[in-house]
Amino acid sequence: MSFDLAGAEASILLPALAAGLLVTATHVPLGMQVLARGIVFIDLAIAQIAGCGVLLADQLGFEPAGAAVQVAALSAALAGALLLTWTEKAWPEVQEAVIGVTFVLGATGSVLLLASNVHGSEHLRDLLVGQILWVEPARLLWVAAAYGLILILWFSARDRLGQIGFYALFAVAVTLSVQLVGLYLVFATLIVPPLATRRMTRRRLPAAWLLSVAGYATGLMLSTALDLPTGPVIVWVLVALALVWHAATARRAAMVDGQG
Incomplete structure (x- = not known):
């Protein structure tokens, strides 16, 4: 009985962890660029716009996992x-403010689209919190392929992408990720690890990746053990680990300065 239970939990947790690893792989390096550009809330804005595309396609009667919904979400995000x-x-000079206004318009647009939908609150919750525990393994395969292409373009042609290339690549990544793990986890993955490691001058990217992986793994286990919503738990764990990491690196830097 206990063996069957453990097997059932593994069949749920492993795909969820795989989804977290995929989001981590793409969003941590993109998040470093977001911090450097000073456009922290861009992912919330674009993700919310992509969500409007998903909800609009749903209102028009298309299948939730169908190609039409993906096209609608991606088209909205690219726009x-x-x-x-x-x-x-x-x-x-006011780009951050414009991003904030765009997010508010997207968020309220989602509410308006769902105003006449009896399942509106559930759809909105799924968009924000996500359903990482119920991600389909088959879906992870084509998402992994898309993320792989994004990473190849990012590491091989980052300096040649320009503004339009960066925003377009970012829109594709966020659109895929929001439908996997929800808006809150997308934002946390994008910002928290790069923020925690911002003072590092060497091996910053591997450290940020490791921090994010630890957050997803620990959050998944805690949410299962405590029977709490998985997405919010992972967000809190990520922030807690980031604070510990920042404190440890700050203390180490202070010790090095003191010895110097």
Whole structure:
């Protein structure tokens, strides 16, 4: 009986962990660029716009996991990305504020789209919190292929992408990730590990990747043991680990300065 229970938990947790690893692989390096550009809330804005595309396709009667929904989400995200590319050139001094307004419009647009839907609150919760525990293993295969292409483009042609290329690549990554793990986890993965390691000058990316992987693994186990919502638990664990990491690296830096 206990063996069967453990096997059932593993069949759920392993795909969820795989989803977390995939999101970590792409979003941590993208998050470092987001911090460097000073556009921290861009993923919330683009993810919310992509969510509007998903909800609109759902309202039109398309299958939730069908190709039409993916096209709608990606088209909405790319349109938002192009808009933010234009505003960054037109009004660079207020880009962060424009991103905030875009997010609010996307968020309230989602509420309006769901106003007449009897399952509206469930759809909105899924968009924000995600359903990482119920991710389909078959879906992870094509998402992994897409993420692999994103990483190849990022590490081989990052300096040549330009603003439009960066925003477009970012829109694709966020659109895929929100449907896997939800908006909150996408934001946490994108920002928290790069923020915790921002003072590192060597091996920052591996450290940020490790921090994110530890957050997903620990959060999954804790949420299962405590029977709590998985997405929020992972977010809290990520932040807790980030604080510990930041304190440890700050103390180490202080010791090195003291010896010098």
